């Protein structure tokens with residue numbers, strides 16, 4: 408068969424769902440994607456180098472909150488999702504989705520070593536007509552300058568023998584409305600055939616696919632999405648601090664501004680940003696820009712403002728301790744919510760953890776926390792277990808109760824009624840009239 412025949416045969420198989428999908432990296436992005444394909448009866452191979460994750464899934468334990476345990480165990484038992492801790496099965500796949508982490512280094516430079524590792528391992532098994540789709544968030548140029556040459560080290564030529572595209576992930580863990588299947592996805596291939604094929608594979612799992620002209624456009628648009636959030640959150644964080652200084656309630660200001668039906672979108676202040684995306688992505692772009700003698704001043708300033716918020720919250724805690732008959736050494740602080748955002752079990756770069764560390768550094772060592780999603784944390788070398796239950800008696804033991812993540816399961820009436828002082832960094836106690844609540848940005 409010539410290339411044209413191969414492609415039209417592959418397109419027909421994509422349309423009928425008679426294809427095999429490989430998903431590399433089964434974390435917050437990869438597992439829901441793999442389950443989405445497998446749930447539609449498409450033969451899927453999930454690959455992760457973390458053997459513990461593979462074993463956990465094989466034994467029926469699902470670690471991603473957003474997908475149901477029954478769905479995960481159903482596709483595994485039913486045989487549509489096979490699992491492996493090696494890349495041996497890659498050769499069987501028509502499309503390979505790379506969903507590995509893209510963290511930053513201690514100096515906040517991009518660390519794309521996981522992408523490099525995955526691409527190298529794919530190259531050892533790469534076959535003609537396979538389509539490789541990078542989904543990990545990264546700086547513009549990664550697909551063309553890093554992934555492409557690694558895959559071509561197999562001897563096959565990108566765009567001719569195999570196909571390559573970037574298609575950023577938009578999953579929002581904890582979001583019950585917008586999920587893997589109904590959130591539109593952008594796709595940019597290295598040539599038209601790559602884009603068409605990658606779009607075709609994505610359509611099997613996602614309702615709307617938006618093609619763009621190049622992988623770099625897709626890489627950059629993903630950074631725009633996340634940096635847009637970082638910049639707007641930093642704006643309200645700065646305004647919250649100003650409002651605290653001048654005695655205006657930022658939350659009321661944002662609610663009032665939100666009544667404008669066009670040209671305004673609300674963002675809210677908080678103890679800082681965390682997770683694997685919004686905190687990291689501005690640094691990916693700033694790093695890449697420097698290579699081109701360009702300094703992303705505005706974007707970097709926004710990231711700095713956000714990263715200063717845990718320090719601001721520490722100052723709020725110290726101020727409230729100073730008003731009580733306790734010292735920094737004796738004060739008992741309960742942190743409510745350790746995850747980086749509400750209703751998820753993700754601790755990565757959590758501002759709550761940062762606040763806890765900063766309090767410890769200040770000599771506030773009597774720290775406890777409660778988070779039903781995070782059973783234990785490591786704090787300055789010690790392992791701390793979550794307080795088992797949120798009760799009136801338990802709340803009464805603490806001098807300060809600090810709300811860092813407003814999980815929906817928390818009973819904020821109970822918290823307000825039974826705590827000496829509540830420092831609320833999320834407006835989680837909105838609507839509760841109680842003199843013991845100190846709200847970030849309330850202007851008091």
Ligand SMILES: NC(=O)c1ccc[n+]([C@@H]2O[C@H](COP(=O)([O-])OP(=O)(O)OC[C@H]3O[C@@H](n4cnc5c(N)ncnc54)[C@H](O)[C@@H]3O)[C@@H](O)[C@H]2O)c1
Nearest residue numbers: 432433434435436455456457507509521524525543544576
């Ligand atoms: N978490 C989110 O909400 C989210 C949203 C959009 C985009 N993203 C992006 O998606 C990517 C993945 O994020 P995540 O949150 O799913 O990460 P994660 O850490 O939850 O999962 C990544 C998985 O990849 C595995 N892995 C690492 N190296 C590997 C390799 N060489 N081969 C096979 N498996 C490997 C890890 O063991 C892990 O299970 C990142 O680039 C992130 O920025 C994440």
